[in-house]
Amino acid sequence: MRNPYQPYPVRIDAVTVETEDRNLKTFRFTFLDPGDEERFAYRAGQFAELSIAGKGEIPIGIASSPTEKGFVMFTVNKVGLVSSHLHTMRAGDVMGIRGPLGNWYPWERMEGKNVVIIGGGFAFTTLRSSIVYMLDPQNRGRFGEIHVIYGARTPGMLLYREELAAWERRDDIRMHITVDATNDPGWKYHVGFVPAITEKKAPPAGEDTFAIICGPPIMIKFTLPVLEKLGYPNDRIIMSLENRMKCGIGMCGRCNIGKEFVCKDGPVFTLEQLNRTPREY
Amino acid sequence: MRMLLIDRRAWQEGLKRAAGQYGLIGPVKEKEFHSFRPLKPGEMPDLAFQNSRLSPKHVVYPQTEPMFAYTLDEAREDRHLLKEVRREIPPRAVVGIRPCDAKAFVLVRLNFDTPDVQDPYWLRAYEATTFIGLGCNAPCSSCFCTTAGCGPFHEEGLDLLLADLGEAFAAKVLTPKGEAFARTAGWTAEAPAGAQSAFQERARAAEGRITSFVQTDHLKSIPVNDLYNAPFWEEVSFSCINCGTCTYSCPTCWCFDIQDETRGKSGVRLRLWDSCMYPLFTLHGSGHNPRGTKLHRVRQRFMHKLKYFVEKYDRGIQCVGCGRCVRLCPVNIDIRRVCNMMNGFAVSGEACAIP
Numbered sequence: 001m002r003n004p005y006q007p008y009p010v011r012i013d014a015v016t017v018e019t020e021d022r023n024l025k026t027f028r029f030t031f032l033d034p035g036d037e038e039r040f041a042y043r044a045g046q047f048a049e050l051s052i053a054g055k056g057e058i059p060i061g062i063a064s065s066p067t068e069k070g071f072v073m074f075t076v077n078k079v080g081l082v083s084s085h086l087h088t089m090r091a092g093d094v095m096g097i098r099g100p101l102g103n104w105y106p107w108e109r110m111e112g113k114n115v116v117i118i119g120g121g122f123a124f125t126t127l128r129s130s131i132v133y134m135l136d137p138q139n140r141g142r143f144g145e146i147h148v149i150y151g152a153r154t155p156g157m158l159l160y161r162e163e164l165a166a167w168e169r170r171d172d173i174r175m176h177i178t179v180d181a182t183n184d185p186g187w188k189y190h191v192g193f194v195p196a197i198t199e200k201k202a203p204p205a206g207e208d209t210f211a212i213i214c215g216p217p218i219m220i221k222f223t224l225p226v227l228e229k230l231g232y233p234n235d236r237i238i239m240s241l242e243n244r245m246k247c248g249i250g251m252c253g254r255c256n257i258g259k260e261f262v263c264k265d266g267p268v269f270t271l272e273q274l275n276r277t278p279r280e281y
Numbered sequence: 282m283r284m285l286l287i288d289r290r291a292w293q294e295g296l297k298r299a300a301g302q303y304g305l306i307g308p309v310k311e312k313e314f315h316s317f318r319p320l321k322p323g324e325m326p327d328l329a330f331q332n333s334r335l336s337p338k339h340v341v342y343p344q345t346e347p348m349f350a351y352t353l354d355e356a357r358e359d360r361h362l363l364k365e366v367r368r369e370i371p372p373r374a375v376v377g378i379r380p381c382d383a384k385a386f387v388l389v390r391l392n393f394d395t396p397d398v399q400d401p402y403w404l405r406a407y408e409a410t411t412f413i414g415l416g417c418n419a420p421c422s423s424c425f426c427t428t429a430g431c432g433p434f435h436e437e438g439l440d441l442l443l444a445d446l447g448e449a450f451a452a453k454v455l456t457p458k459g460e461a462f463a464r465t466a467g468w469t470a471e472a473p474a475g476a477q478s479a480f481q482e483r484a485r486a487a488e489g490r491i492t493s494f495v496q497t498d499h500l501k502s503i504p505v506n507d508l509y510n511a512p513f514w515e516e517v518s519f520s521c522i523n524c525g526t527c528t529y530s531c532p533t534c535w536c537f538d539i540q541d542e543t544r545g546k547s548g549v550r551l552r553l554w555d556s557c558m559y560p561l562f563t564l565h566g567s568g569h570n571p572r573g574t575k576l577h578r579v580r581q582r583f584m585h586k587l588k589y590f591v592e593k594y595d596r597g598i599q600c601v602g603c604g605r606c607v608r609l610c611p612v613n614i615d616i617r618r619v620c621n622m623m624n625g626f627a628v629s630g631e632a633c634a635i636p
Binding site: 001002003004005006007009051052053054055056057058079080083093094095096217242243244246247249250251252253254255256257258259276277278280281 | 348349351353360361362363365392393395398399400401404405505506509535536537538539540541543548550555557562563564565566567569571572577581584585588589590592593
């Protein structure tokens with residue numbers, strides 16, 4: 001019997017400070033046993049438990065893409081015991097990763113369709129995974145138009161800034177970067193909240209267009225009415241939830257919304273599914 | 282199905298014999314109440330009890346259980362790596378478990394033994410255990426097992442079921458595990474027809490003594506959000522003090538926490554019982570809490586047992602009617618009343634729809 005609570009041992013390979021407030025860092029891990037990388041085969045949208053002996057575990061979305069080999073990557077906000085300790089760790093340190101956990105964005109359903117990705121703040125991690133996955137030369141042809149609406153409080157709070165700039169230069173993805181406010185006179189992109197930019201820039205709704213939306217509750221709250229106004233059907237609006245978790249495998253009982261466990265039946269749900277369940281998230 | 286007759290002397294001698302091959306666990310009176318614990322050599326289970334105050338779920342699922350051990354000693358090669366703590370569990374038998382508590386394990390198993398992932402700690406302990414049940418000749422007034430998918434002589438989850446006939450036990454052999462235990466104990470005397478009918482008679486009489494009931498027939502079909510938004514949760518949860526007694530005493534509550542405990546340079550990752558009654562259970566790192574009020578938490582407990590579980594598994598309610606939470610709740614919140622309110626909620630809705 002495989003022990004589902006046993007993490008794979010990993011080594012921190014690189015640590016990158018992502019944001020100007022230094023509260024978000026990206027950790028790149030390599031597996032101590034190379035065979036574990038295959039056992040960890042994942043899809044964009046899944047998460048894992050980052051496991052630090054003596055501190056505990058935290059569920060974090062996988063920011064790397066399944067098309068990126070040789071490492072896995074997570075961007076972590078410094079919040080509690082485990083994440084604060086992780087922020088003190090450095091390249092070379094050994095810890096654990098348990099997963100992959102949960103479901104993923106509905107890649108089969110979205111095949112041949114347009115995809116608009118709407119993200120806010122540091123909830124952009126599995127969205128980065130998704131973008132890198134879709135832009136992979138093997139995959140790009142399997143999707144229609146790709147739009148990305150991504151907002152942060154300030155330019156310095158955007159994640160993955162070099163990649164954002166590189167995607168801006170491509171012609172097979174439409175980037176709509178925005179910040180709430182900036183005093184940078186050289187800022188070339190949008191200024192305004194994500195819902196407002198969504199209203200202006202989201203592609204037309206239809207059977208052939210999916211929206212993946214991930215961000216802070218306040219952004220979700222004001223973006224969903226915009227998508228509904230634009231005519232996006234509820235089963236084409238894809239969301240990824242977060243709840244407090246421990247086991248990550250649907251057993252410990254705390255992350256449920258109705259009978260669904262966010263860790264096992266989610267974290268990805270359509271708005272249509274969420275409308276049918278108590279909204280305890 | 283085979284039925285054995287075990288007289289008092291054979292009972293005592295049999296348990297002594299079985300103790301050579303099984304760790305025996307049984308009800309023992311300590312201070313005022315009975316609880317299930319390992320029996321000392323030669324010690325007999327005290328079967329003069331209605332039921333233990335706390336359920337015997339800890340036999341399979343300890344309140345605190347080490348999952349992994351680790352060292353933080355930088356001089357050690359294996360520092361920061363988690364090593365599984367494997368509890369060696371020799372064969373053991375719970376002697377005198379009540380049918381409700383045995384059935385509870387069957388329900389809890391649905392959570393820990395799923396098609397795609399299995400909890401090795403729970404399963405190893407469960408599989409190493411033989412359950413010797415004792416039918417309830419005198420159920421408590423707060424027992425409602427017969428309408429909670431169970432009963433005073435319910436067999437599900439048991440390997441042997443005993444009926445106390447006064448001068449002897451009649452024992453129904455239910456599984457090969459039960460057969461093996463009976464063989465080890467040297468219980469071989471077949472029950473004569475009289476004892477067999479006495480067994481049936483005790484079971485029938487016990488069922489007749491159950492005086493409290495729940496209705497569950499509508500729970501599955503009422504839309505989940507209707508029940509969730511029902512107007513009675515405010516009133517149901519009003520007196521709750523979120524003490525968690527209901528969940529800790531419940532044989533079917535399985536929620537747990539995982540915590541690391543370090544002392545010096547070494548430590549263990551523990552699994553501990555947790556409770557949906559506590560605000561920390563769902564508190565996000567950000568400070569947000571999706572079940573931030575006691576109304577949320579009380580509703581979660583009842584909705585989980587009486588609605589989410591029912592829908593998810595189609596195996597009835599996540600309750601065996603043992604009545605412990607009813608007896609122990611310090612503010613008299615009563616799952617029977619709540620269950621009937623929930624079950625009746627649809628009926629009154631439908632009634633309103635009929636002109």
